[in-house]
Amino acid sequence: MKSLSEIETTSKRASRAAGFSWGVSEEVGKCVRLLELFGLPGIVNLNSYLKEKNINDFENLKLIGNENKPKNNSFCPIYLGVSLIDQIRTVESFKSCSFINIAYPILFIPFLSRASEVIGKKILFIFDNNQFLLNFNLCISSNLTKKQYPNLAKKIKINFLENTDNFSELEWKSLYKLSEETFVEETESLKQGAAGAGLNDND
Template structure:
């Protein structure tokens, strides 16, 4: 099925929240998923794989232990929470390359670096185990890739945008991955109660005829 980018963002946001991420991080996950889809990449598939890993329940193990040095976690780094931190530390890696080790689903880092350089009207190069992705925030030069994990990631400013990916206005995610997201998103909906049923559409217990 085909979905609008707005639908993708809204579903991804709710899915991340349903998986246990705070609303702020969930909102960032939704925007990141949308950005990947706009670049012709299967953002929902990347997010679905991340949510299935269950990082949200132990995020302290998947965050950098020292933000002033190379970013290394006790376990594989979470690309969404690290991505949000990339924005906060943009001035640092725009001055000197930032190195991250053992990053899960590293494609999810790209939208965060893109957003940071877009504000600065600059270009960023993100190197995932030797494969370069270059973006100015809107355009992306990157081969098709869906690495489950990157042992080494470097984020830096500079680079040359060569052949950029065609921009997309709709997404056609992998159906199984989309089902994963909708199942996580369903967790954010409160279960119906007798009172909510009575306040919903219809006459409830009253009959005005």
């Protein structure tokens, strides 16, 4: 088994050899490490992508807007990811944004995961019929379980989810009520001795 350290170093060097700058290659190293840590096929997809990159003119997107469409081909997931992590404060303010054609979307996912941690919000990444929920860079959940990940996402939507509860108030109250059964009713004498009791708070 390869260690994460080997995965990061080799991904970084391979990306540099494929023409990315050292700074961008460092980002790729971190992101592929993250994918493999989460059990997603980072190495397989980076390998395929870097091979295809030489024959396919993937596009860079320097400024991310609400709606993003490549001119001719599909977006490079790495440059797009770097732009996303760099511009995340602005992009977050859109609440959601959409893209057409991102190559090897799985390589874009770790950038979204890190972005989720930066902004402190969960991010929902939807492409075609697949969904990925990025949870503060702590875990990734998805409905896509097959090993073969698509090498092109045609229609993509990213939603920045507000920090809201994942349950109803009723469900919360029900659970809270049960938790109260660990509490003990205080007697009057105990109340008299509690912190702040008996003092004049206007002194």
